[in-house]
Amino acid sequence: xxxKGSNSVKVRHYNERFVLDAIRRLKEASKSDLARAAxxxxxxVAAIVDGLESSGFxxxxxxxxxxxxxxxxxxxxxPERIYSVGIKIGRRALEAVLxxxxxxxxxxxxxxxxxxxxxxxLKAGNMALATFEKLVDGLxxxxxxxxxxxxxxxxxxxxxxxxxxxxxxxRWEAIDLATCFATPAKTPVFVENDATSAALAELVQxxxxxxxxxxxxxxxxxxxxxxxxxxxxHTGPHGNSAALGPLPVSPSSLDSVAAKPARYQSLLxxxxxxxxxxxxxxxxxxxxxxxxxxxxxxxxxxxxxEWIDDCASALVEAIIAITSIIDxxxxxxxxxxxRPIHLExxxxxxxxxxxxxxxxxxxxxxxxxQFGAEASSIGAAMLPFSALLAPDSGVLMIGKDRTKLLSAxxxxxxxKGNGSNPTPDNLPA
Numbered sequence: 001x002x003x004k005g006s007n008s009v010k011v012r013h014y015n016e017r018f019v020l021d022a023i024r025r026l027k028e029a030s031k032s033d034l035a036r037a038a039x040x041x042x043x044x045v046a047a048i049v050d051g052l053e054s055s056g057f058x059x060x061x062x063x064x065x066x067x068x069x070x071x072x073x074x075x076x077x078x079p080e081r082i083y084s085v086g087i088k089i090g091r092r093a094l095e096a097v098l099x100x101x102x103x104x105x106x107x108x109x110x111x112x113x114x115x116x117x118x119x120x121x122l123k124a125g126n127m128a129l130a131t132f133e134k135l136v137d138g139l140x141x142x143x144x145x146x147x148x149x150x151x152x153x154x155x156x157x158x159x160x161x162x163x164x165x166x167x168x169x170x171r172w173e174a175i176d177l178a179t180c181f182a183t184p185a186k187t188p189v190f191v192e193n194d195a196t197s198a199a200l201a202e203l204v205q206x207x208x209x210x211x212x213x214x215x216x217x218x219x220x221x222x223x224x225x226x227x228x229x230x231x232x233x234h235t236g237p238h239g240n241s242a243a244l245g246p247l248p249v250s251p252s253s254l255d256s257v258a259a260k261p262a263r264y265q266s267l268l269x270x271x272x273x274x275x276x277x278x279x280x281x282x283x284x285x286x287x288x289x290x291x292x293x294x295x296x297x298x299x300x301x302x303x304x305x306e307w308i309d310d311c312a313s314a315l316v317e318a319i320i321a322i323t324s325i326i327d328x329x330x331x332x333x334x335x336x337x338x339r340p341i342h343l344e345x346x347x348x349x350x351x352x353x354x355x356x357x358x359x360x361x362x363x364x365x366x367x368x369x370q371f372g373a374e375a376s377s378i379g380a381a382m383l384p385f386s387a388l389l390a391p392d393s394g395v396l397m398i399g400k401d402r403t404k405l406l407s408a409x410x411x412x413x414x415x416k417g418n419g420s421n422p423t424p425d426n427l428p429a
Contacts, residue, residue, distance in 0.1 A: 012048075015038060015040060015044065015048060016048050016051075016052075017389060018037075018038045018040075019034050019038055019040075019045060019048045019049065019052070020052065020057070020058075020077075020388075020389045021389050022034050022037040022038060023058060023075060023076065023077055024077060024102070024103065024204070024389060025204075025208065025209060027076065028061055028074045028075065028076045029074065029075060030064060030072035030073060030074055030075070031045050031046050031049055031072070031073070031075075032072060033072075034049065034075075049075060053075070056078055056081055057077065057078055057081055057101070058075045058076065058077055058078060059075065059076060059077075059078045060073055060074065060075060061074050061075065061076045062074050076102065077101050077102045078101060078102075079100040079101050079102040079104060080100060080101070080139060080142055081101045081142065082100075082101050082142065082143060082144075082145045083098055083099065083100055083101070083106065083132075083136050083142060083143070083144050083145065084098075084099050084144065084145060084146050084147070084148065084381045084382070084383075084384045084385055085097070085098055085099075085128075085129060085132055085144055085146075085147045085148070085381060086099060086147075086148045086149075086150065086197075086376075086377040086378055086379065086380030086381025086382070086383070087125050087128065087129075087147065087148070087149050087150070087181070087377065087380055088149075088150045088151070088194055088197070088376040088377040088380055089116060089121055089125070089149065089150070089151040089152075089155065089177075089194075090116070090152075090194070090220070090221065090376075091115070091116055091152065091155070091162065091220075091221040091222075092112065092113065092114075092115075092116075092221060092289070093110060093111060093112040093113065094109075094110070094111045094113075094116075094121055094124045094125060094128075095108070095109075095110050095373070095374065095376070095377040096108065096109040096110075096125065096128035096129075096132070096377060097109075097374065097377045097378060097381055098132040098135065098136070098144075098381075099378065099381035099382075099385075101385070103204065103205050103378075103382070103385075105374075105378070106135070107131070107132055107135055108374075108377075109124075109127070109128035109131060109132075111124035111127075111128075112289070115162070115163075115164045115165065115168065116155060116156070116164075116168070116172075117168075118171050118172060118175055122180055122181065125180075125181045126181055126182045129147070129181060129182060129183060130182075132144065133184060144184065144187060145187075145188070145384055145385075145388070146187060146188040146189070146190060146383070146384025146385075146387070147181070147183050147187055147188070147189045147190070147384070148189075148190045148191075148192065148197070148379075148380030148381050148382065148383030148384055149177050149178075149181070149189065149190070149191045149192070149380055150191075150192055150193070150194040150196075150197035150198075150376040150377065150379060150380035151177060151191070151193070151194055152193065152194050152195075152222070152224070153193055153239075153240065153243070154169065155168075155169075155172045156168030156169035156170070156171060156172040156173075157169050158222070161274055162221070162274060177191045178191050188384060188387070190380075190383035190384060190387065192235075192239075192379070192380065192383060193224070193226075193235070193239060193240070194218070194220070194224065194376040195216070195218045195220075195224025195225055195226050195242070195243075195244075195376070196226040196233060196235055196239075196241075196242070196379075197226075197375075197376045197377075197379030197380045197382075197383070198216055198218045198224075198226060198334065198369070198371070198375035198376045198379050199216035199225075199226025199227070199228055199233055199242075199332075199379065200226070200233050200379040200382050200383070200386065201371050201375045201376070201378040201379035201382060202214075202216050202228075202332050202334075202369055202370065202371070202375070202379075203228050203231070203232075203233060204379075204382045204385075204386065205370070205371075205378065205382070206332075206369065206370040206371065207330065207332045207367060207369070207370070208228070208231065210330075211228075211329045211330045211332075211365075212228070212229075212230060212231040212329070213228060213229050213230065213327070213328045213329045213330075214228050214328050214329055214330040214331065214332050214364070215227055215228075215242065215319075215322050215326070215328055215330075215331050215332070215364075216228065216242075216332045216334065216369065217244065217315065217318075217331060217332070217333050217334070218334055218335065218369075218375065218376070219271060219272065219273060219311075219333070219334070219335035219336065219337065219342075219345070220272070220273060220335070220336050220376075221272060221273050221274055221336075222245055222268050222272045222273075222274065223244055223245055223267055223268055223271040223272050224242075224243065224244060224245060225242035225243065225244035226242050227241050227242040227326070229326075229328070244267055244268075244318060244322075245266060245267060245268035245272075246266050246267070246268065247266065247267040247318050247321060248264035248265070248266060248267075249264060249265060249266070249267050249270060249314045249317040249318060250264065250265070250313075250314075250317060251263075251264070251265050252265060252269065252270050252275075252310055252314070253309075253310050253313075254275070254279055254306060254307065254310050255282070256275075256278055256279040256281075256282035256283075257269065257270075257275065257278075257279075267314055267315075267317075267318050270310060270311060270314035271311045271314045271315050271318070273290060273335075273336060273337070275307065275311070276290070276304070276307045276311075277290075279303050279306065279307050280300055280303050280304070280307075282303070283299070283300075283302070283303040284299070285297065285299055285300045285303060287300075290336055290337055290338065290341075291338060293337070293338055293341060294338035294339075294340065294341070296340075296341070304341065305344075308341075308344060308345050308348055309348060311345060312345060312348035312349045312351075312352050313352055315333070315349050316349060316352045316353045316356060319331055319349075319353060319364070319366070320353075320356065320358045320361065323358075323361045323362070323363070323364055324358075324360070324361055327362065328364050329364060329365065330364050330365040330366070330367055331364050331365070331366045331367070332367055332368070332369050333345075333346055333349060333366060333367070333368060333369060334368065334369025334370075334371065334372060334375055335369075335372065336372060336373040337372075339372065342368070342372070343368065346366070346368050349366055350366050353366060
């Protein structure tokens with residue numbers, strides 16, 4: 001902010017964002033709670049909360065008794081005020097969710113496929129959008145304020161590992177994800193990497209309550225990561241920060257993994273679901289989706305635990321490398337595995353990490369993610385809300401074209417009623 005100035009109006013705009021973000025994280029809070037969280041005077045918070053309440057974005061949900069003085073009035077976000085759509089384009093399925101203002105899933109759609117053929121993916125996504133739009137149209141003055149799209153980088157790549165058509169990568173390179181779906185006219189669309197979106201879901205709705213600095217590791221078809229520092233997701237100058245797949249680790253002990261002359265393997269080739277599927281197949285256990293492992297077939301138990309041991313040791317190597325470079329509080333480990341299997345993997349990682357003698361690092365907590373297979377789609381749905389809610393020092397800059405938060409929210413939420421459509425320029429950056 002060197003060389004820049006701010007004024008009281010812009011400081012108020014920033015504080016409005018901070019208060020809304022605090023209400024979201026705390027779930028419900030009194031004005032005194034918010035004043036402490038935001039380090040603001042009670043009078044300043046009272047004015048902001050009263051404005052949010054009169055605009056319909058927060059509501060009273062009762063009182064807190066048992067403390068000194070008068071009972072405190074508690075406030076929460078008004079869930080039905082506005083909605084967001086999150087779409088995850090996966091390598092094996094498209095997942096879509098409709099999320100309300102409080103972050104709860106109101107509807108979900110899932111479409112599976114053998115590989116992400118663009119025509120099939122676009123059709124599935126448009127079907128989900130049409131379903132959600134129809135649902136919200138029946139909710140009075142409610143409206144969808146944005147669409148978030150989460151997708152792996154190099155979506156059509158790795159054809160050798162997954163058996164995809166050779167031309168799939170080039171077909172996806174020709175598609176602009178920001179414009180490919182039939183979104184309502186001028187509805188803001190946000191595009192982000194799937195693993196980064198999963199990290200955002202944890203920051204906003206999950207581990208972010210306890211930790212402001214963590215690495216999120218997603219075990220999906222391929223392993224991926226997302227970095228959170230200071231309560232913000234960091235994507236880097238190329239949007240590829242924390243891309244854990246290429247991280248070098250020692251060779252796999254699994255006989256189903258082709259031996260290579262290289263001294264190291266990439267984490268992608270050890271801690272990914274496709275490796276598990278191939279290992280099971282090598283033992284005569286053929287599955288198409290990991291949900292087929294719940295309940296666990298008896299013949300799958302031995303090869304599954306062989307993979308868990310191998311995957312855990314690779315993840316421990318990665319965690320040591322990560323924490324050698326980045327000072328973080330926690331590793332949040334999540335996956336698309338059935339929950340009992342995921343928790344077994346988590347326990348193996350915790351045990352193996354505790355048995356290491358890594359010197360010179362501060363050991364992070366290793367904790368489970370909360371969203372499993374829905375993490376990326378939920379995170380995608382958080383992208384529009386984060387554009388509206390997340391505290392951003394940019395709103396303090398004089399000379400920037402920033403829109404007052406309440407005005408922007410009212411514009412977006414009122415678009416349905418007045419026949420206008422919000423544009424991306426309405427969004428406070």
